[in-house]
Amino acid sequence: METIFKPSKSEKRAMKLLDKNFTQILSVGISTGGSAEINLARQCPMARVIATTVDEKGLKFSNEKIAQFPEKVRIETKIEDVSKPMPYRDNTFDFVYARLVLHYLSKQQLDSALNEIFRVLKPNGLFFVVARNNKEWELTKPEFIISYDEKTNMTTYYEQWKKERIQTRQFLSEKQLKEILSNHGFEIRRVKNYREYLFTDYERTNKNKSKKPNYLTEIVVAKTQY
Numbered sequence: 001m002e003t004i005f006k007p008s009k010s011e012k013r014a015m016k017l018l019d020k021n022f023t024q025i026l027s028v029g030i031s032t033g034g035s036a037e038i039n040l041a042r043q044c045p046m047a048r049v050i051a052t053t054v055d056e057k058g059l060k061f062s063n064e065k066i067a068q069f070p071e072k073v074r075i076e077t078k079i080e081d082v083s084k085p086m087p088y089r090d091n092t093f094d095f096v097y098a099r100l101v102l103h104y105l106s107k108q109q110l111d112s113a114l115n116e117i118f119r120v121l122k123p124n125g126l127f128f129v130v131a132r133n134n135k136e137w138e139l140t141k142p143e144f145i146i147s148y149d150e151k152t153n154m155t156t157y158y159e160q161w162k163k164e165r166i167q168t169r170q171f172l173s174e175k176q177l178k179e180i181l182s183n184h185g186f187e188i189r190r191v192k193n194y195r196e197y198l199f200t201d202y203e204r205t206n207k208n209k210s211k212k213p214n215y216l217t218e219i220v221v222a223k224t225q226y
């Protein structure tokens, strides 16, 4: 049985890390229509999947889609900001999935989020991160950059496919992201940079208009010190 949306390249890579014996999974930043979360639940038939977001409209859309699948009974969705203390006990999750979410956070918010993710991950639990990196196209076009804030490490810029739309993100190099994760106690297991088409709509039908894939860094880490 298919999910509603075609899985992304990075989502497919994450699914290969799953163990059918996992019982608790956290997805930070729910995916389009809850599609990745349905797949996480399907691959791990004993797992409860908690999926969080800060976007009310996205949550409503995802809930409507998830409700069409039998996995709905094992998927809990909610508004929850990963940069704030999370309501889970220490050592709760076997796997934390964070695709295309950490770059929304400032340096300070990212520090706080990583402390929390480390705390709630089980010993030897895995954390899958995919973030847009500092090779992104907008960063090579000075006319697209509006400002850079040294304190938060956030860049404010015009989006490549819609110049009237302004975004603020933290772009990190592979080296910076690895260093930050190591400094938070995680053991680096795998690092890969690749390009992937991101979409501008929930339904994942509109590729960004430049037709250029985005530059992503994927890092898989484990909690081996505790």
Ligand SMILES: C[S@@+](CC[C@H](N)C(=O)[O-])C[C@H]1O[C@@H](n2cnc3c(N)ncnc32)[C@H](O)[C@@H]1O
Pocket: 028, 029, 030, 031, 032, 036, 052, 053, 054, 055, 058, 080, 081, 082, 083, 098, 099, 100, 101, 104, 105
């Ligand atoms: C580009 S979407 C990526 C979603 C999904 N992980 C995927 O792979 O398709 C970013 C998601 O992160 C969520 N998000 C942004 N900031 C967040 C925060 N501080 N805490 C939790 N979720 C956040 C957004 O609301 C949205 O659901």
